[in-house]
Amino acid sequence: MELWLEKLKSLRLLYAEDEEGIRKPMTNTLSYYLKEVIEARDGEEGLDLYYEQRPDIILTDLRMPRKDGLYMVKEIRKIDKKTPILMITAHTDKEYLLSAIELKIEKYLIKPVSLDELLSSLKLCIQEIESDRSVTFECAGCTFDFQNKRIVNEGKEIEMTHKESDFLELLLRKKGLVVSYEEIEMSVWKEEYMSIAALRTLVKSLRKKLPNHSIKNHSQAGYSFES
Incomplete structure (x- = not known):
C-alpha cells in the first residue's frame, strides 16, 4: 500500500450530501480508505457535525436544501483556514462559485465524480495536511x-x-x-x-x-x- 493511503487510514472525513442514494454508497466506499466517514444531510447538519467532531478533511456537495455547502464552508473558514475542503459541483454552478474564491477550496470536483478522481483529490489533502505540520x-x-x-x-x-x-x-x-x-x-x-x-x-x-x-x-x- 502506498504511504499516502496508509496515512489516509488515520484520518476522519466529514461528507455532506443531501441525496441519500448518492451519500450512502459514497460513504461505504470512502469508509474503506479512511478511519471514519461522518455523514451530513445538508450544510446545517454538516456545520453542527464539524463543530462537534472536528474532522481532518471535508467533502461537501454545493447544492443542498436548508443550508448549502457554500454556507457551511463560509462558516467553517471564519475559524478554520487549514482543514482541507473538497467541493462537489455541477458545470452550471460556475457563476454561483464566484463568491467561493477566497474560501481556500482544495479542489472542485465536477459531477459525476469517479473514484480515481476522488482518491487523487484526497491525496492532495494529505499533502496539504503534511505541509502544514511544521516541525x-x-x-x-x-x-x-x-x-x-x-x-x-x-x-x-x-x-x-x-x-x-x-x-x-x-x-x-x-x-x-x-x-x-x-x-x-x-x-x-x-x-x-x-x-x-x-x-x-x-x-x-x-x-x-x-x-x-x-x-x-x-x-x-x-x-x-x-x-
Missing part, C-alpha cells in the same frame, strides 16, 4: 519542537513524552478552541482507552513544563491552549 511552533514565549519532542524556554530544553507532545501539538493546532475529550482520546491515546485520571496526570505534568496558565480546563468539555 516547530513558537507560542507563549517558548519554542515547541515536536520532531524532537522538547520545549525550549529561555534557552533551557525540557523533554516531553510522546503523549505530552501529541497533546500539546493538538492544542496548538486548534489554539483558542476547546478540544473535546473525545478528540484528545482519538489523537493522543489513539487505539488505547483514555481515563480522565490519566488525562489529568498528563496535563499536570505538562503544565509544569509550560508558561503558567497556558493550558485551560473547560469543565465537562475539554482543554484549550491560551497564550
